[in-house]
Amino acid sequence: MSLFRPVRTVTSADGDYWELYVSKTALPQWRQGRGGGGDIGSVDPRFGLVELPFAILSALWGLLIVPLVRVVVLLPVAVARGRRSRAVRIEAVRGFPEREVFLWTTTDEQVDAVVDEIAAGLSRGKLLQPEGAVYSGREPS
Amino acid sequence: MLERLVAWARGDVPTATLDSERNRCIDAYDLVEELPNGPARAAAWAAFALQTYADKLVSAARADGYVRSESARLARDAYRLAAGCLDIARTGAGRVPDALPRWGTPIRSHDQLVGMRQALEALRTFIAFELRDDRAPGLAHLDEELAKVDRFWIEHPPPEIRGALGDALLHGLDEAYTLGLRVAGAA
Numbered sequence: 164m165s166l167f168r169p170v171r172t173v174t175s176a177d178g179d180y181w182e183l184y185v186s187k188t189a190l191p192q193w194r195q196g197r198g199g200g201g202d203i204g205s206v207d208p209r210f211g212l213v214e215l216p217f218a219i220l221s222a223l224w225g226l227l228i229v230p231l232v233r234v235v236v237l238l239p240v241a242v243a244r245g246r247r248s249r250a251v252r253i254e255a256v257r258g259f260p261e262r263e264v265f266l267w268t269t270t271d272e273q274v275d276a277v278v279d280e281i282a283a284g285l286s287r288g289k290l291l292q293p294e295g296a297v298y299s300g301r302e303p304s
Numbered sequence: 305m306l307e308r309l310v311a312w313a314r315g316d317v318p319t320a321t322l323d324s325e326r327n328r329c330i331d332a333y334d335l336v337e338e339l340p341n342g343p344a345r346a347a348a349w350a351a352f353a354l355q356t357y358a359d360k361l362v363s364a365a366r367a368d369g370y371v372r373s374e375s376a377r378l379a380r381d382a383y384r385l386a387a388g389c390l391d392i393a394r395t396g397a398g399r400v401p402d403a404l405p406r407w408g409t410p411i412r413s414h415d416q417l418v419g420m421r422q423a424l425e426a427l428r429t430f431i432a433f434e435l436r437d438d439r440a441p442g443l444a445h446l447d448e449e450l451a452k453v454d455r456f457w458i459e460h461p462p463p464e465i466r467g468a469l470g471d472a473l474l475h476g477l478d479e480a481y482t483l484g485l486r487v488a489g490a491a
Contacts, residue, residue, distance in 0.1 A: 189462070244460070244462075247459075247460050248458065248459065248460040248461065248462060249458040249459065249460075250458060250460075250461055250462045250464075250465055266464075268462060268464040268465055270455070270456065270458050270465075273455070294452075294455075295455060297456070297464045297465055297467070297468040299464050
């Protein structure tokens with residue numbers, strides 16, 4: 164069970180390539196804040212050079228630092244929550260033509276059978292809803 | 305003590321505030337046993353099912369003396385409907401509700417799931433006894449929902465699983481309520 168290595172890869176009859184990941188941890192989502200307070204193009208050119216470093220710092224703050232701190236704070240909570248639960252997440256990831264992730268949630272007793280069923284469905288080009296899992300559909304990217 | 309403190313901080317409702325509503329339908333447990341099958345008994349069954357649902361939700365609350373506000377709202381609605389059904393059973397005037405009261409949100413808490421499961425098991429037991437057959441065909445749908453609940457009943461379930469458990473229990477409770485009305489109303 165790993166977040167970073169697929170437990171199964173499937174190629175469907177029409178050529179779609181899927182990777183199935185099984186994990187107990189729901190990673191916190193990367194949520195970007197708003198970078199910068201204004202539009203650099205609208206700044207008076209006389210002050211543009213003075214404001215540029217602040218705009219860059221502001222963008223870094225909103226787009227990188229705040230989301231990173233959020234993930235760093237929430238990650239241990241997510242890991243602890245996953246470890247104490249018997250719930251297991253199964254994610255089917257397709258990278259082409261665009262990245263898509265579909266989620267099922269099951270229990271650790273049923274995970275093998277559910278992965279088998281999902282993989283069999285994907286190989287036939289279908290997203291199945293096995294009895295032993297709760298299908299949540301496409302995950303927001 | 306800590307749980308009560310958390311319940312208080314969360315805005316949970318003291319269960320004592322539900323007592324007056326509950327007292328209005330306290331006879332529901334007895335009346336359904338006393339009446340012969342027919343419309344009056346169907347109304348008494350509705351009162352029994354509604355009161356059972358509300359009682360189980362209240363008793364499943366982890367913090368002694370407090371219940372989540374949404375559970376309290378639903379229990380209060382169920383008690384009121386149960387009292388109305390008792391009046392219908394006694395006077396013959398009125399119409400029993402078509403379904404049990406509904407939740408306002410899709411995901412149930414652990415306590416709410418426990419209460420719903422206990423209510424479904426209690427209603428199933430009553431119906432199986434009425435039908436004199438624990439494997440009666442009419443119970444098959446209830447048993448399917450209970451089997452689904454068993455499959456996903458784990459400690460600390462994430463919201464996805466709690467949502468599925470809540471849906472299965474709701475379907476089961478609806479089935480039980482309707483089946484009970486049919487069984488008790490059959491002349």
